[in-house]
Amino acid sequence: MRVWRSVRVWLGVAVLALGLVVATGGGLAQQKPVVVLWQSEGYGLEAVEGLIESITGVDLQVQEFPYGDLRSKLQTTLLAQDPGVAPDLTMVDSIWLGEFVEGGFLADLTGVVADAAGDWFPAFRDGSQWPPASGTYYGLWYDTDVRVTFYWPDLLQQAGVNPGDLLYWDTFIKACQQLKAALAAQGVGACWLDMAGGWAPDFEFFPYLWQEGGEILVERDGRLVPAFNGEAGVRALQFLVDRVRAGIDPQTQTFWGDDFAQKKWAVYPHGNWAGSESRFPGTTPRERQQTIAVLPLPVSEPGRVPVTLAGGWIMTVPAVIPSKAPERFERAKAVLQAFLRADVMTEYYGALARVPVRAGVDNAVLAEKIEFFDFYAKMASVARVRPAIPQWAQVADAIFQAMSAAVFQGVDPKTALDQAAQQVERILGQ
Amino acid sequence: MAHDNPATTDAESRNARGGLPGAHAQRGVLPFPVFLRRAFGERWLPYWLVLPMLALLFSVTVFPFLWNVWVSLQDLRSTNILRGAPFVGLRNYWQLLHDPLFYHSLKVSLYFVVGSIVGQFTLGLLIALIFHRRPGAARLLRPVFIVPWILSAIIIGYSWIWMYDYNFGLINAGLRALGLPPVRWLNDVTMAIWALVIANIWRGTPFTMLFLEAALKNIPDELYEAAQVDGATGWQAFRHVTLPLLRPAVAINLILVTMWTFNLFDTILVMTQGGPANATLTTAMYMYNNAFKYGLFGYGAAITLVMLLINAALALLYLRTVGRATTT
Structure with missing residues (x-):
């Protein structure tokens, strides 16, 4: 009995030692840094x-x-x-x-x-x-x-919308109205409009501001000052307001493209990840190209160069x-x-x-x-990037508040942007 | 004469051996072994013994509080935290007093707290009374009613987001089915705060229900029987027996719920992040934005201290009001 117990103990020790040797890669192999x-x-x-x-x-x-x-x-x-x-x-x-x-x-x-x-x-x-x-x-x-406009060609076809209409601001708005009328009954949204958080300007304001020749901030007398409230900014924000007034509902929750992949939206201006395999698991790039399509973000008029945010x-x-x-x-x-x-x-x-x-x-x-x-x-x-200043989160929030004031509270775009610019001047001056 | 009392005799003998506590207490001697009393001294021994717990309390409550006060007196930011922040005295508080967004956040918090408390308390009391009267129903339904309270705030937030969704949400689907127009629950500057209040009432009601149900169980049945003998109606019994005896529990419940609701942050972060157009920017959310999103730690600390003062003032107000009502 005693012998058997001793054998069991030694057997246990041997198994443990073997396990340690295996776990440490033999112990003799050189460790990589x-x-x-x-x-x-x-x-x-x-x-x-x-x-x-x-x-x-x-x-x-x-x-x-x-x-x-x-x-x-x-x-x-x-x-x-x-x-x-x-x-x-x-x-x-x-x-x-x-x-x-x-x-x-x-x-x-x-x-x-x-x-x-x-x-x-x-x-x-x-x-x-x-x-x-x-x-x-x-x-x-x-x-x-990069930010681009995704769409489902079959849904556009069903609504009788020409994809080319998504290229210009005015025709974009009309296309969204047409899509809404045709697809609402089947529970499909027409055009996604992101107002979900501090990142909304990345999708709905900055690209249009740059397209119109504006800047977010400029350097003057050796210091940064707001420039987004110039004419270009007002036009960009007016495009946002026009979309909302035309019945494109601003969305305060975002699902980062999952909802587009589930075909809950016909047109989806968003980051390129919305068309990637992460949103369409198990599909090949070729299959995705045959299912969905992509265009640059719309511009205000023919001749304008589409700019995106990276x-x-x-x-x-x-x-x-x-x-x-x-x-x-x-x-x-x-x-x-x-x-x-x-x-x-x-x-x-x-x-x-x-x-x-x-x-x-x-x-x-x-x-x-x-x-x-x-x-x-x-x-x-040809993409543009945001200024990576330490106060960026505050600046982006101030601009988002201007967008929110114009969209949700009916504040005139110029007034909303001027108020945000005053706030940004204070932030940058601190 | 002392020896006439057998307990004293026993105590004295145990005391000599460093024995049971009760005996030492009777003689005014500390109830601890002799070696401890010799090592630390008779007078200082209790202080030495509570010192570890005091040190722990100091390190997890008093020190962080004092540190927060110190941080609020500096212009501490994520960009100067390694170099050392300049001491600015009361500048952060001065800035806070002139910050319109801070006052806006206080107004939003007021709506949120008052709306949540009224809803939670009314519903919680109603359900507690029903459960108190109908123990069978209580046994069956209580576990179901408690579910919102035990769920994580984040899960609750996401669940309500889906339910409130304008296009695909359950609530608007119900409204459409009834032929009513859908509501922009989270997209409307007027509606969003009330949408959050509803979600918070749903989450918080079970706590008030449990709290008040426990308090109701402590009211002796004899008082109701006496009231009945005196010819009191059900409402009169509730008004003159139940409510006065519930007051201490109500006070504590209101203090807790007010503080929790005022400090609530996670559900709001998930559901609206303070939007749209700052319509749901509570003070707790504003503090988070400043301290952690913008990296303005000094300013965030100042907001936290003001929140603490508001909480303390509210607690005092409740205690005084309910205390006065109980004594009159």
Whole structure:
């Protein structure tokens, strides 16, 4: 009995030891150095994880956070100024750049990325620097998204609407009214109009402001001042008011394209992700191109050049890494440089259907993998970006309040924008 | 003579061994083992023993409060937090006093709190009375009625978003089926706050119901029997027996519900984010925007302290009002 008990104990110890050996990869194999990268949920750097690991020889560990949490998580973590808790690399939303640089959270990466930035489209190259176009890089803007008009051709056909009508403001409004009359009975919305939150100006105001020749902010006497309340801004906001008055209901909840994929809307001005596989799971790019269609955002009159807004992400390194963990900085640099290689970025864009920010990637490969690729790439090359100033969230909110006042409270667009401009002047002056 | 009392004798003998507490208390001696009393001193021992708990309380309540006061006196932002923020004294409070959006948020909060409390309290009391009178129905329905209270605020928010949706929502589908025009519940500057109030009443009523039902159970049946003997009607019994005896519970319930509703933030964040056109921008939401969305930590801290003062004032007001009513 005693012998049997002893055998069982030794057997247990042997199994445990074997398990440990297996779990640690044999114990004798050399450990790869680890590089930790933080990203926003759904922006899968893990798609090229293996490729980067094979180039650099590091163990790249990608950690995801929900979009809303990443900013505060980064701030609280980097505040500790402890490399023990900071990631080696992180992505930041392009509109956070000013706030993070001014806060002293990010490392100057000019020496690491400036050369690679040579074939970047100008908006993204400038937007990777702080102040913009100053020559000081804090990372590199590596992917983007563009705002376009999606539609279901079969629904337009059913309502007798010509897709070309969606190209100009006045015909766009008439087409929406026609669609509403034809599709309301079957529970399908006509034209999506986003008034759901602080991002609404990205969809419903800034692109039209730029098309009309306006600017959000301009520099005067060495300081930024609001310019969105000029004539171009008033025309852009009037287009929004006209749509609402014509019966296009402003939506205060957004489902980020899921509702379009479920065919609840006939026309859907939105980010290009609304037409991607993430919204149409299990479909190929070719199938999506045969099901839905896409156009530029409407312009006020023939001859105007459609402009879109581009968002996106910047790959960067926390300031605490080069200052307190130089050996980790070397590895982070290696990963960053590997990721910025054209072949790796082609792989990344293709896997995630992201829009390139640069020339030099293999467009033929991407055209096979991304729906409407040529169209998106063309839009990205002429896209405009928002100023990534530290006060951007406040500025965007003030502009959104002007839009809300005009749409929901019937305030005259010029008055609403002037009030917002006064508020923005105060914000920028603080 | 002391030895005439066997308990005292027993206590003394146990005291000598460092024994039971009751015996020490009788002699005015601390009820703790001798080695502890020797180590810390007879007089200071109780203070030493409560010190860990006081330290814990200080670290999780008093210190954060004092820190919040300190932050509110600085121009602390996400852009200067590493470098050190300048001390600005009362400037954040001065700015707050001249901030029209802050006053707007107070007005919105007032609508939200008053609307929610009236609805929650009326419905909660009504259901509590029915359950008190009909224990069988209470056993059956109570678990169902409690569901909104145990659900997460985020889930409640999303559920109501879907129900309120203008095009596809359940409520408008019902209205259409009845031949009534659909309502822009969350898209209308006048309607949005009341849509939030309805959702909040739905969520909060079970708490008031449970709270008042428990209080009703503490009212002795004899009082109702006496009232009946005196010829009181049902309404008179409610007016002169139930309500006066419920007052302390009502006061506590109102204090809790007022503070929770005034501070409520998650459901609003999910459902409207303060919109449309700031129509649902409560003070809690405004504080969140400033502190966490805009990174203005100093200003956000000042708003928090003003909210704390408002909460304290409301609690005092309730306690005084109900206290006065109970004594008269």
